[in-house]
Each structure stands twice: as C-alpha cells, then as structure tokens.
Amino acid sequence: MKYTPEQLLHDPFLNKGTAFTRSERDQYSLNGLLPPAIQTLEQQVKQAYAQYQSKETALEKRIFLMNIFNENHILFYKLFSQHVYEFMPIVYDPTIADTIENYSALFTDPQNATYLSIDDQDHIEDALRQSADGRDIRLIVVTDGEGILGIGDWGTQGVDIAVGKLMVYSAAAGIDPSQVLPVVLDAGTNNKKILDDDLYLGVRHERIYGKKYNSFVDRFVAIAEKMFPNLYLHFEDFGRSNAANILNRYKEQYTVFNDDIQGTGIIVLAGILGALNISHEKISDQIYMCFGAGTAGAGIASRICEEFVQQGMTIQEAKKHFYLVDKQGLLFDDMDDLTPEQKPFARKRSEFANAEKLTNLEAAVKAIHPTILVGTSTVPGSFTENVIKEMAAHTERPIIFPLSNPTKLAEAKAEDLICWTKGKALVATGIPAEPVVYDGVSYEIGQANNALVYPGLGLGTIAATARLLTDGMISAAAHSLGGIVDSTQPGAAVLPPVSKLSSFSQTVAIATAKEAVAEKLNRTKIADVEKAIADIKWTPEYHAILADVKVAKRGE
C-alpha cells in the first residue's frame, strides 16, 4: 500500500511536516501541500521551542506540546529530549494534574490511547488490536483512574496519566513510542462532580468493585498478554483497595509493575541511601515513620524494610524500626480497618504508655523519635514546624521526604524544612523544587518521584526480555542510583538531578537488565546486556519512509 498525502500529513508516527524532503514530496504527491522551504529537524525544534516560550501559563505550554505530539511524534520527542528538565513539570507532574481534572473540557485528541469500558467488555480485544494497528507493543501503561496522584478519582479522565507516563518513558529512556500503548480501564467513577458534568467523556455511573471489576481487569490482562507476548505491563494510580491486589495477582505470571508501590519504593530507597551517604549513618540505626500508609506509603515501607533484611537483619528485627501513621494515627494491630499491606507493620499498644493518645502525627513523632519521615498522605502542610522541630531535636540529620503530589498536596515545602532544621534536614520532594539558600549554603533538593526510575527499569526489563520483574531487579535499580551525586559537596542533593534523567535512566536500565540475566529471567539469549539495551533504544530522528508497504514499525 502506498501512503496517501493525507495519511502522511496526519499520522503523527509518519508526519515530518516541513521536513519532508524534496524526493519524499515528489514520491508522495506532497508538492504544494506544504510551504516550499524544507526544514531540518533542528530548525523545527528551534521554531517550536520559540513558540513554546511565548506561552504564558503552564497549562498553555502543555496544550501546545500536546498539539505537537498529536501532529509529529519525532518533533515532540526531539524537543522534549533537549529540554527534559524544563518540560518534565509541564508534560508530567504537576501540570498533568490540571489537564486530568479538565480532561473532558479540554479534549481534542485521543493521543493513541485505548479506552476500555466495564460495560463493553466484548470489545476489549478489538479495541486493543485497532489501537495497536499492527505495531509490536512492548509496553502498556494502564490506569483505572481511581487514585490519580493525590487528587483522587477521575474515571476516564485519568487516561492522561498513562499518556504522560509513557511520554516520560520515551523521552528519558528511549522507549520506542511506536511500541507503547496507554490504556484506561473505565469502571465508573465516584467523583460526583464529573458524573454531574454533561461534558464528562467517561462511563456515567458509580465505580464498580468486586467480582465484576476483577473479571474486567483479568480479561484485559489475559487479552493484552496474549496479543502482545513480550509485554511489560505498568499499572498506575489504581485505588488503595485494588492496587496491591492486582500486582499480587499477576506478578508471578507476567512481567508486571506497579509504579506507585514498586517505583516509589525504589526512588525512596535510593533517596535514603543517598542521604545516608551524606550523613555517614547506617541504615540499621534508622527509625522509619510513614505518614499516609496507602498504596505508596505501605509499598515504600515494605521496600525499605526489605533493604534492612538484605543488610543483615532478621525480618522481625527490621519491622521493629517501622511505624505507620494514617488517618487513625499510629497503626496498632488491634484496629479492625487495617489494609493487608499495613498489617505487617502495625504495632502493639503495649509498647507505649500513652498508646491511646497517639492519634496524630505530632504525638507519634514525640513518642517515637523517627530519623526518617516519608509523607504520602495527600494532606497539605501536615509536616508542620512543630512536627519537624520535634523530629530534629532527637536526630542529627533528619531525613524528610514530603512526597504527596501535585504541589498543592505536599506535606511541606523544601524551603521550610531546611529553615526549620537550620540546614540539617536531608530533603527530597515529590514535585520539582528549586535549591534553597540557607546561611550561605545552597541546598539542592532531590526529586523523589518514581519518574526518576521507572523509565530505566522498564528499558532494562524490556531489553533483557525478562519474564518477570523481581525484587532482585527492583533492588538493583535502587542501588544503581547511588554514587551519581557527589555527597561531599555542601548542600548536596540526596538524589541525582532531573537534568541528568536520560543518562541515569541508562544506568538503571543496565543494573536492572544485568540482574534479570543473572536471575535467568531472559526469554532470549543475551550475551551483552549493554548491547541489548543499545539495540532497542530509540532516538527521535527522521528516517527515510520505507517505500510502499505500511510497515509494522511506524515512525521510520
């Protein structure tokens, strides 16, 4: 089949816009359908970046970039890869939260996403096949929209998180955008505001749970795994009652990944290891407190606890270092509303003389004297000056990570944490934060966001053709981020900077793939891990359009 001019100009995998060459214009009857000048990709990038800079608000900037994505993937990714640090907060968190909240009102283009409905399950297979359109899909990011960042249930509108996470995969780690698929599983929504909005584009009923929901997810997973046998299936922003269940259901059978549980676990472990590099303390001396023990909070605690064990403690000893605080206050084992993920960390009331009073964060910090405090609570400002000063009074270098996203939900601002602790706190935040100058020292603030690890983890797992994603691979990924920051510099960050995302995604990928091969998880023979990664890595450049056949791998 020969491409029509229409196909070439309107398919974002194929379109080169003003960069179509003279011979392509002759061959595909494009003469007169474009302005006469023929631009290079570099010229297009320069022009698009100048247009981008003229947009005033973050939302306008994001919409502008999405239009470029909708028209021309190569231009979008070239632009993104040249401005990773500047574009991350626009393409991704926190601006993505605004577009999710306003998705139906702003809708112009499905952006290659697949929309699956719990009420129309017979079309799952057909929808996936049509969306893939013959492409060799290696990576799906799927959400059901129930637990979007910390902003809650957005039903079908949550699809944007799958789209955005995939953009970061391609820009940061070079995952070929023609091999990915964003998917939303629409099981309804409990967000009354959107249910009552006549512009809402999703399924218009309350969220369905239980048997019907589980069989919807099962059906999707079974069909996707059968259709795309080399799939890496990334779950994002499912609700607290489903996220861990889903991961546990498939993790022994397929290559699945839950970003909020596992990705966040990796980045927080890497951040803690980075902080201990600066303070020269041992992990075994740390007392860990989690505030907001949901999907992320409990997932992170379990990863850090695993690290204590790897460093030589028994699991029983390790658990004694962990304290989970949620809505009820400190979690005790006699509570009847604990989640299965909270239960292993719940404490005995008999450990405290004033157990009945430990119903809030401040009281818990006073009683326990944590050395590490990680916030995944969605409660803005909950790391108050009192809480932080109390913590800092009992430990030399408190490790404090307010991770709730987006910006409006963060437990504290980096600036306040540095100031209240007189520069002693070792801080990382979920959203990007500017360096804080205090008493003549500039403190770099690491971004503890799973986006710093999931692209490399995915690239390494896919390159290794790994059958499963194991704890060993996850641990290798977390440890690989050590040593990138020079911890001897005053004010050094606990994590490497987002500006180096592409290079350390490669580091994470190599560590992950090596571990996969060491665990004999590779489906194909891999003699050289670095070569296997280089072989699948995609870079945004224009290539000759292959003559007359519509090839499976588009965009080339």
Ligand SMILES: NC(=O)c1ccc[n+]([C@@H]2O[C@H](COP(=O)([O-])OP(=O)(O)OC[C@H]3O[C@@H](n4cnc5c(N)ncnc54)[C@H](O)[C@@H]3O)[C@@H](O)[C@H]2O)c1
């Ligand atoms: N930085 C990162 O990489 C990263 C990764 C994942 C999640 N997060 C953020 O973490 C937050 C939580 O996400 P999640 O997926 O775990 O959500 P979740 O709903 O599963 O968990 C939130 C937990 O906070 C608890 N909580 C709510 N109000 C509270 C209160 N007043 N006091 C104490 N606890 C309270 C809830 O009961 C729940 O257990 C979100 O803001 C999300 O953006 C950040």
Ligand SMILES: O=C(O)C[C@H](O)C(=O)O
């Ligand atoms: O999406 C993010 O910014 C990180 C994380 O997955 C979250 O849910 O907050």
Ligand SMILES: [Mn+2]
């Ligand atoms: Mn998430």
